[in-house]
Amino acid sequence: MSQYDEGHTVAGWTGTAIATIGSAVVGAGICTVSAVLITGGLGITAASVLVTWALHLTGWGKPPGVRPRDQWRMGARDLSARAGHADCWGCRLAGRALERGRGRGLERGTAAATSEAVTVTGEQEPAVAEAR
Secondary structure, X not given: OOOOOOOOOHHHHHHHHHHHHXXXXXXXXXXXXOHHHHHHHHHHHHHHHHHHHHHHHHHHOOOOOOOOHHHOOOOOOXXXXXXXXXXXXXXXXXXXXXXXXXXXXXXXXXXXXXXXXXXXXXXXXXXXXXXX
């Protein structure tokens, strides 16, 4: 087992396999000058993104960052996926988690919901104020 927690998920390997097949179909379409194969391959590649995202949201992916070593096995299911992961753009797109665990679907006491407190003063952030 490697010292890094990357690629050890069902979502990651499934998405990679589907994207590889899509890329091969696009390549075959380019070699045979077939618009049907190129379009089909691009569709398969786009489907790989959706399949990976769906698997991540159902718990077959992983949250951002490194998990504990005992959760690195291939079939480990992420039980915190239902509430959403803090700082995860896939969960943000699904409306599950917004900036550091604040968002819809988060229950009190979960790891994602117990992030640091944020004071809202109503003032614009400097980067936002400069952009306007």
